[in-house]
Amino acid sequence: MIGTALDIMSKVAPPRGAFVDHPVGRTFGPPYDRARNDAVLVKALAELSRFTRSGEIRDLHCEWQAGGNRAWEDELRAEMLHDR
Amino acid sequence: MAQAGAPKPPRVLVAPSNPAWCPIKKPLSRSRVALLSSAALRLADQRPFIPREDLTYRLVPSDPLAGEIVIDHHSGIGRVPRQDPEIVFPRSALAALANRGVIGALAPFHVSFMGGLRCHKEIESEIAPAIAGDLKGAEVDVALLVPY
Numbered sequence: 001m002i003g004t005a006l007d008i009m010s011k012v013a014p015p016r017g018a019f020v021d022h023p024v025g026r027t028f029g030p031p032y033d034r035a036r037n038d039a040v041l042v043k044a045l046a047e048l049s050r051f052t053r054s055g056e057i058r059d060l061h062c063e064w065q066a067g068g069n070r071a072w073e074d075e076l077r078a079e080m081l082h083d084r
Numbered sequence: 085m086a087q088a089g090a091p092k093p094p095r096v097l098v099a100p101s102n103p104a105w106c107p108i109k110k111p112l113s114r115s116r117v118a119l120l121s122s123a124a125l126r127l128a129d130q131r132p133f134i135p136r137e138d139l140t141y142r143l144v145p146s147d148p149l150a151g152e153i154v155i156d157h158h159s160g161i162g163r164v165p166r167q168d169p170e171i172v173f174p175r176s177a178l179a180a181l182a183n184r185g186v187i188g189a190l191a192p193f194h195v196s197f198m199g200g201l202r203c204h205k206e207i208e209s210e211i212a213p214a215i216a217g218d219l220k221g222a223e224v225d226v227a228l229l230v231p232y
Contacts, residue, residue, distance in 0.1 A: 025161030
C-alpha cells in the first residue's frame with residue numbers, strides 16, 4: 001500500500017505500507033508534475049524488498065513543500081470544507 | 085452549503101482477519117506490476133460506479149493511451165485528482181518504469197473499486213478474492229494499492 005493517511009494505514013495494517021507525507025488525494029504529487037509522480041513511485045518500489053513482516057509501514061520521506069512547511073494542511077482542510 | 089441528508093453510519097476501520105504476507109519471489113526488474121486504486125476510477129466508456137456501496141470493480145487497461153480516466157468516488161478530495169488522475173493513479177509513471185526496465189512489465193490491466201465501503205465482510209469474502217483471482221490469472225507479481 002502506498003498511502004498518505006498514516007493513522008488509517010496503521011489501523012488497517014497492510015502487508016507492506018509505504019507512507020507518503022503528502023496531502024490526501026495527491027499521493028504522487030501536484031497535478032501534472034510527472035517528475036514527482038515518478039520519484040514517489042520509484043521510492044515506494046525501492047522499499048519493497050526491505051519489508052520483513054506484515055503490517056510494517058515505512059516512511060518514504062517525501063516532503064510536499066521544501067523545508068517541511070506544513071501550510072498545506074490548513075489549505076487542504078479549507079478545500080475539503082469548500083468542496084463538501 | 086450542502087444539504088444534510090440522512091446520517092451516514094459511522095466509518096469503521098477494519099484490519100484483515102488474516103494478515104497477509106507473500107514473499108517477494110522475483111527481482112522488480114523481472115516482475116509484472118499492477119496498480120489497485122480505491123478511487124472508483126475507470127475509463128470513460130466503462131460502466132460507472134454508483135456511490136456509495138458499489139461492490140463491483142473495473143479492470144482498467146494499463147496502457148496510458150487507452151483512454152481518459154474518470155473518477156466516480158464521492159469523496160470531498162476529488163476536485164484536484166479529477167484534474168489529473170495520475171496523482172492518485174500513476175499509470176503513466178508505471179509505464180515509464182517498464183520502458184526503463186525498472187519493473188519487468190506492466191500487468192495488462194490495473195484494478196479499481198470503491199473505497200470507503202462499509203460492507204467489510206463482502207469485501208473480504210467476495211471482492212478481494214475475485215480481484216486476487218484476476219491478478220493471479222494475469223500472472224501479476226506485485227500489486228500496488230493506492231488508497232484514495
